[in-house]
Amino acid sequence: xxxxxxxxxxxxxxxxxxxxxxxxxxxxxxxxxxxxxxxxxxxxxxxxxxxxxxxxxxxxxxxxxxxxxxxxxxxxxxxxxxxxxxxxxxxxxxxxxxxxxxxxxxxxxxxxxxxxxxxxxxxxxxxxxxxxxxxxxxxxxxxxxxxxxxxxxxxxxxxxxxxxxx
Numbered sequence: 001x002x003x004x005x006x007x008x009x010x011x012x013x014x015x016x017x018x019x020x021x022x023x024x025x026x027x028x029x030x031x032x033x034x035x036x037x038x039x040x041x042x043x044x045x046x047x048x049x050x051x052x053x054x055x056x057x058x059x060x061x062x063x064x065x066x067x068x069x070x071x072x073x074x075x076x077x078x079x080x081x082x083x084x085x086x087x088x089x090x091x092x093x094x095x096x097x098x099x100x101x102x103x104x105x106x107x108x109x110x111x112x113x114x115x116x117x118x119x120x121x122x123x124x125x126x127x128x129x130x131x132x133x134x135x136x137x138x139x140x141x142x143x144x145x146x147x148x149x150x151x152x153x154x155x156x157x158x159x160x161x162x163x164x165x166x
Contacts, residue, residue, distance in 0.1 A: 009071060013090070020063060022114075023073040031075060032103035037166060038077075041131035042101045044164040046078050049157070056156055057083040058096060065090045066098070068117045076118065077101045080157065094122030097154040102130045115139040125154035134165050 006026035007015075022029040033039075042062060050060040059081045066074050067090055078099040085093045098118040100111055115126040119141055126139040129152075136147040138154075152159045 009073075012073065020065070020075050022075060023071075025071045032105045035103050037131040038101050038103045040166050041129060041164060042077050044166075045099060045101070045129065045159070048159060048164050049078070049080060052157075053083075058157075059083055059085070066095070066118070066121070067092045068121045072117060074114055074117050076114075080154070094124075096123075097125050097127065097157065098123050099127045099129065102128065102132075104132070112144075115144075127152050127154065129161070129164075131166060134161060136161050 007023075007028060008026070009023070012023040012028070017028070019031060019033050022031060046060055046062050049058070053060055061079050061081065062077065063075050064079060066076060066079070068074055073090070076095075076098040078101075079091065079095045080097040080099075081091070081093070081095050085091075085095075095118075098115070100114055102111065111128055115128065118126050119139070124140065128137045128139065128144075130136070136152055138145050138147060138152065147161065150161050152161060
């Protein structure tokens with residue numbers, strides 16, 4: 001059995017991790033990043049959404065810490081916030097949308113846990129995108145649904161998956 005070193009919320013928030021890590025009940029959880037397909041699609045999604053942010057009155061950010069609860073912090077790959085959301089260095093107001101781009105080493109359980117945390121803090125919709133096979137899913141409180149028509153939706157936001165592929 002591997003011993004886990006627990007850290008305090010204060011230590012987590014005052015530390016710099018490269019790459020940044022999630023914080024779950026005192027544990028630091030690594031995020032799977034660093035693959036070309038992941039980075040390319042992440043950039044494409046953020047750019048595509050940013051290009052339409054005036055239309056939807058939104059702000060788009062990548063890899064920013066989100067406070068789920070007092071002892072849970074996550075870092076979505078891409079996040080869409082309302083233009084009216086408070087300016088917070090660590091986001092506490094529920095985003096409109098959190099997006100996770102899969103890496104080869106991600107498991108369904110890991111991604112499911114992440115999306116459930118986002119929903120628990122009030123995020124209405126999450127997207128999961130697999131850049132290797134160009135598939136996507138929408139996650140809401142009703143569950144997980146594969147995007148069959150190629151259009152990811154979150155309220156008034158609609159993004160064609162084909163326009164953000166590698």
